[in-house]
Amino acid sequence: MISLQHVTKNYPGSALPALDKISLEIEKGEFVFLVGPSGAGKSTLIKLLFREQLPTKGEIYFYGRNLARLNKKALLNHRRQIGMVFQDFRLLKQKTVFENVAFALEVLGKAPKEIEYKVSEVLDKVGLAGKEKSFPAELSGGEQQRVGVARALVKDPLLLLADEPTGNLDRNTSRQLMELFETINCEGTTMIIATHAWDLVDQMQKRVISLEKGRLVRDEKRGTYGYEF
């Protein structure tokens, strides 16, 4: 599904590459943790997969298509196949829970009836039924992140990318969120999650890809976090 071949990413003004000759394969339906110290290149890898940025060298293939060679329409289609979850939730404060999630479908030009049905369904799935009319400020951090997940999920993505999704959550809420991710993964969505939540990584025993200073240093099928805190 995803293939990285000798991918290097340099940022202007930085002596060291953010990613250095990374090659890896990710199969459909996999659950992958990206771990490593801050500045290891996890967020850069996520940005490259979303095609927010292009690699300086090397190639990234998504379902056989080179991401560097997508035209505007293909790029939109690519992004529509991916759900993004952010550490800071990125919810629109002036919109309700329902409107925040519905926004993802409005952007795709879906009909109001379809939007209503799908949003209700996904809010139920993430455990937010009954909170449709609440505004983000009225929700806990965990609930806000669930809205973020619902917004990513509502368009039925093939891949869900999450950059430090538990970074602003307490341990218990983080665990609940990871359980939700596991459920979503069981339904067929491929997951790539950049995280520092060592206990959850150790507990879940999923594939772990470890980056350090832009290099791939470890790739284990059933790995652990591998860094001390």
Place this chain on the structure above:
Amino acid sequence: MKSEGLTAMNFNFLRYCLRQSRDSLKRNFWLALVTSCIIAVSLMIFGGFLLLAVNISQLMQDVQSNVEICVFLYDDADKDWLAEELQRLEGVETIRFVSKEEGLEDFGRTLGDAALVTGLQGENNPLPDAFRVTASAAELVPQLAQAMRRLEGVEMAEYGEELVGELLKLTGWINRLLVGVGLLLALGAVFLIVTTIRLSVMARREEIGIMKYLGASDWFVRFPFLVEGIAMGWLGTIVATAALVAVYGKVAATLQQDAFAFFLRPVTSPEQLLPVFTGLLLLGTCMGGFGSLISLRKFLRV
């Protein structure tokens, strides 16, 4: 099936865009109103210049198409001989003899009140007999007038060369002024629209960023702002047009009645005025749309 889906999608898209534009205009109501007013003032001045240019152009056409050589005769001139000589000149199209009595009547009519020339009839009539000659082509007029002046019995042959020259000069100046002032006003108005839309974009910067992450196309992001800009442009244009119609209508009516302006015939035909107002609407729309697009450029790079 595919096209049905596409139409439904476009309809949803349009509905979304219009809702967004409406909400944004509500949110920035006063700013949008001020911008529309400034567009209105700019277009009013620009439209005023346009109307002036249309009228001057009309006046020029009137003058040029009616260029007639007035050949004024001495009292003892041989009119029959002169008529033959004039007819013989190459380029002469028509000749009409206007006796001094007819000339006085014409003058009275031009002034709009025949009573004004009462007392000038008979021996008191200061006007000479004249021939009114038209040429087959306007460019032949100067040399024909020259030839006529040389004929015996001709006191003078005039065709308003100074007036035509002055009008041409004036038209040139007004056109230059129009272009210069019009450009400055349009630029100022576009700058204001850019500022207003930019504030609106800044208020929704986060939303735009999220839209891009959700896979929104550039046009999906752009369109509501474009509609917003165009709406401000339209509002400004409608106010400007209404004000211009009212003021111009009043001025034209006054000029048509005013004895001092007997030589001016203000343009009132819809065929000539419609392009001016359509042009203003188009300009207002373009200014609004253009301003929006400039504001959005850097926010679309995600």
